[in-house]
Amino acid sequence: MSRRRRRRLNPPQLIALVYLLGIALGAAALHLPGMTRPGADLNAVDLIFTATSAICITGLVVADTGETFTRLGQVTILLLAQVGGLGIITFGTLFALLTGRRVNFSERQQLAQQVNALNVGGVLGLLRIIVLYTVAAQGVGTLLLSLRFVPQFGLGEGLYQSVFHAVSAYNNAGFVVVPGGMLPYAQDPLVSGVIALLIVLGGLGFLVQLNVLTHLASPRRNRLMVYSRLTLVTTGALLVLGTAVLLALEWTGALKGLGTGGKLLTAFFQSVTPRSGGFATVDMTALAPGSVFVMIALMFIGANSGSTGGGIKTSTFAILLVSAWNLIRGRTELIAFGRQIVPENVVRAGTITTIYTLLVFTGFFLMLVTNPTLGFTPLLFETVSAAATVGLSLDVTHRLNDAGLTVLCALMYLGRIGPVTFALALNLRETSRGVIKYPPERDILVG
């Protein structure tokens, strides 16, 4: 009986339930004695908010994580983020490989070959390789960060800071416990560079990284997938564009006090972090209105499907752009990297964006109604930051009332598991295979 009931849960329902359980368990754990420092004043909503922010790897906080939580509490938050991040990576990868929902058939075979070449053998083997790969990437990050943090904080504390921020960065979790935050490292190429790199890798997702690595190892046998090329080009273009705009708008503004190298590094870091790292090496409230708008736009676009990043996803954005350009040029076929993008993918891209926009704007409207005095721009910023699981803040999250925090919780949760997944999880129609409910296009990961 219990077996039969478990079989009835389709993948969307499983994801929705797992993350909901994670939030409940996380909040309960953070409520235990010894988690918060004496004097910390967090109510139930604050704890639920913190647990949601951790497991949905967002990084929005109601109070400074380092000052409010004990070492035990901080580790709990980090573990929640690691579980949340690994969950999304494995779910995303398994979905793509096993159901073929998002990768087209011939490419899926290619991909399966590349995975097989690793001799992983089956689902559990694949899970193992994902976990090992993730831990390895975070390990390298920890080593590099310790070159700075160990001399600064001593061996024990330095290693702790290195582990915490390597894990937080690769998971795009955005939690920071270093005293004074990341701002003092704005001109430090080691810390800024390593964290930016980990954010980008985490935001690319496992499949793209695997595809690139196997391609580099043996270019003839392992072709670079259209999906990899599309997302790599889009990611690169957004990084260059974001850096250029921030340099232009903030050269004599928020970047004023820095040297030329520091300006470049800080602008680059701030173009990386909206998608969807959540760390900041410049005070967001010091940015010009134009820069704030660019940050909001980058957050909304987000990172890759099946990665630790959020947003509508780079491929969705790219398909919409190519489609717009095609309409403008009067073409009827969408071509990207020598392959046709079928209309169903454009439909999916447009629909995903519509649903995501409705989610963000409904949330924003509720934020405006529940916290009318906090201002249009900061509320829009926090809303998009929550829905895209970014964690950047214009410094009003800690001033929100409980209604506002609840709205952000819902946005982080829906933004993380995906509004479409959530809707499919609620869908009570009987079907033997949950996945056949998705539209049949299989060419490119969208949303």
Added chain:
Amino acid sequence: MSRRRRRRLNPPQLIALVYLLGIALGAAALHLPGMTRPGADLNAVDLIFTATSAICITGLVVADTGETFTRLGQVTILLLAQVGGLGIITFGTLFALLTGRRVNFSERQQLAQQVNALNVGGVLGLLRIIVLYTVAAQGVGTLLLSLRFVPQFGLGEGLYQSVFHAVSAYNNAGFVVVPGGMLPYAQDPLVSGVIALLIVLGGLGFLVQLNVLTHLASPRRNRLMVYSRLTLVTTGALLVLGTAVLLALEWTGALKGLGTGGKLLTAFFQSVTPRSGGFATVDMTALAPGSVFVMIALMFIGANSGSTGGGIKTSTFAILLVSAWNLIRGRTELIAFGRQIVPENVVRAGTITTIYTLLVFTGFFLMLVTNPTLGFTPLLFETVSAAATVGLSLDVTHRLNDAGLTVLCALMYLGRIGPVTFALALNLRETSRGVIKYPPERDILVG
């Protein structure tokens, strides 16, 4: 030779050129002596802005129209708006009937039958009937308004005010010359009601009105088109929703001083005017942040294709919504009113919205960069108002520098002729028929 060159202009190029010429001629006309009152201080950019606002039937102003322009100047502005409005109505209708670009074949035949039943005979006959119908609608509006304005202002001035605002309202032009603006008529069911009705009719477009009228006259012979039903339902739903939200948010806010009837009327009027009338019977700057957001959203959605309204259009919005709902429900076919919406229409809806969003956000970014001190919310409001040719204002247009005004001019122009039309006009590839450049879907007017 001149004949041959004229033949080479495809319809998008014709539209783009006609509206550009209209702006140039309008600005030159407004520059003539006797157009502005003594003491009015308008430079070249202000005059170009006013001419653009008039011919693109937007209604944004750099200075109060009644106080700044002489009677002659006001009539010139009204004529520009009438030409701009008639231009869009006739172009939209002719496109739909003659090229079949936006209405599918069987429906086009039905429609042609309905038009034929009017015994108009040919294109010029159709143009004549559109002009006559427009003048008739404005005439009825003038008569009704004169019931209020003649007693108030005397015969001559009263008739002038009635004609001006009937024409301005039906064209969704948004220009107001009554002293003190429309606010004193917030609780006047006659003035508010007639103007709201004219805005709605203008925003439905000629084809839908014709279809509804012929259907009412002979329901069996003339079926209500899917396009008519879709846009009527969407328009109605947006009106009800907008009214309800404004009532809820402003009952003790901007509507506080009014009686219950006045509250209802004012909320209804303010839910009509963003799509895309531009008149206001309440001070926009007195609205709560949530109401401002709702106004922006309604402006962005706009009115019907081929009407005097702007925005992404109601049918585009409706298709995106139906498509989102379908994805959530796991359906693969889009059904509206018993007919399937083909994927190409969803692609077009998504693409149109993408292009429009890019236009608005590029404009907004330029506004933020050129006028960083004027505030995020007011600049977003004016940007959307211009791009959707609405004309509502948070009272910062007159404080914009020339760069900001130029951006708004470009947005009004592109928003009026449509960014896709403009791009197709720029497309220099040789084709014998400009219209074949459009994607081949023909079911529903989108964008």
